[in-house]
Amino acid sequence: MRIDSLQLFQFRNYKDVTIQFNPEIIVLHGTNGAGKTNILESIYVGTIGKSHRTNDTSDMLMFNAEEAGIVVKFEKKDTPQKVNIKLFRQGPKDIRLNDTKISQKELIGTLNTVIFCPEDLQLIKGTPSGRRRFLDMEISQTSATYYHQLMQYNRLLQQRNAILKEYRGKQNIPLEEWDLQLADMASFIVKKRLESLKKINLLIDLMNRKLTGGLENLTIGYEQPYMDNGSLEYTKEGFYERIKAALPQDRHRMTTSVGPHRDDLRFFSDAMDLKKFGSQGQQRTAVLSLKLSELEFIKSEVGEYPVLLLDDVLSELDESRRANLLQFIHKRIQTFITTTDIHDFKDLKSVQFISCEGGKVQYGQP
Structure with missing residues (x-):
């Protein structure tokens, strides 16, 4: 399973952006507050129809916007598919799979992802x-x-x-x-x-x-x-x-x-x-x-394998755990990683670097 592209419209700090992804490791880098986590959040919304960060849909809309859009194009068992979600400040979401309207419960299991964020490190405690x-x-x-x-x-x-x-x-x-x-x-x-x-x-x-x-x-x-x-x-x-x-x-x-x-x-x-x-x-x-x-x-x-979303967790792990994690996912699982420091990834092959800043993205290392 892999995500080929993501289109965001008035979602968080992204007014209108389309991002193409490679099939392996995608490193989303930039300063804190640049919008890296917003990209992971939008993918997760495409997975289950709601955010892992907020229960209020209006939080995901750009300031003063009345609606927002998320389009995720992905391949599941080598079959191209598309999830299109419209979010409204007032009223229910509009969720479509391959242009057919579906309910949120029908969306679950369509695009499989696993998300790992700093809050998860408190899961046991x-x-x-x-x-x-x-x-x-x-x-x-x-x-x-x-x-x-x-x-x-x-x-x-x-x-x-x-x-x-x-x-x-x-x-x-x-x-x-x-x-x-x-x-x-x-x-x-x-x-x-x-x-x-x-x-x-x-x-x-x-x-x-x-x-x-x-x-x-x-x-x-x-x-x-x-x-x-x-x-x-x-x-x-x-x-x-x-x-x-x-x-x-x-x-x-x-x-x-x-x-x-x-x-x-x-x-x-x-x-x-x-x-x-x-x-x-x-x-x-x-x-x-x-x-x-x-x-x-x-x-x-x-x-x-599902798609893996890692939200700024590598900085929370020691060097050996980071190495073990990267070794496990490399060339096996499409993985999106947010970070403020790309040092841990410079020696990896098949890595796509995407810089996030001010609601815009740019491909490549800084």
Whole structure:
């Protein structure tokens, strides 16, 4: 899979620009605030229909603009394709695949990308919601059914929580219909997460061994805080009983306490919990291994590597980790890298340098 060109219209600081890309490593360089990350962001919007930086569409529009456009031309399994997205300050997005209008959920999985940004280095130490989001988006890029079920589950969850608030302080709350549907979808989501995590664990341990010279093992555990003794719930019947049993607590807190929206991931080096006891170096190596395993996981599911987007992360990695990362991607994965310093890339072959400054791009090294 590779991206051939990107056209931006009134997107962030780009008024009207078209960029052609080579199939291997593209280094986007320039000063801070020059618009390097805006290019990665636009590609990611072409992947899932929304930004990884903001939930407000209007943030992506040029100042005083009422609309913006993104056109990504790419090849998937040697077949040319085009995603065209129009963003509006008011109103819904217009998403088209090969000139046919589609919904955002239909876009997921069309153009596969993996993004790695500085915030990801906090993935292990960060919130459970961030780790759930990582796993959900990885699976969604390879399974449209999973993404659809996840969206339905979240809508039902919001409805159930709204009922809990509406009936605050009352004993008889009409939740049977919601509980049955939630249990069914919760079972599907957790089963798919566990199935995917089994594959990811094989890959992440392999990647971590490569990065550490075989000195450390790495595994990801799945955790449900509403379960006892470390056991896992994944059946429809089990979820239904636990949701019912938690009703007194849910009624008091006015929120649903059982389900995959509460689950979490834990990272272990052998038996050591990296969040609690891992050094900063171990945690960063684990996150890097996770991103590399994400590339391999998507390849195993869809048949080819996704496009890799690296947003100013090389400066956050030490020299050996940078070298291992570049060695892994070189001549294998089309990779977009943002940086303020091109020194790490001057000795690499098949690198395309693109300078970004003031909403304009220029090919070549400075």
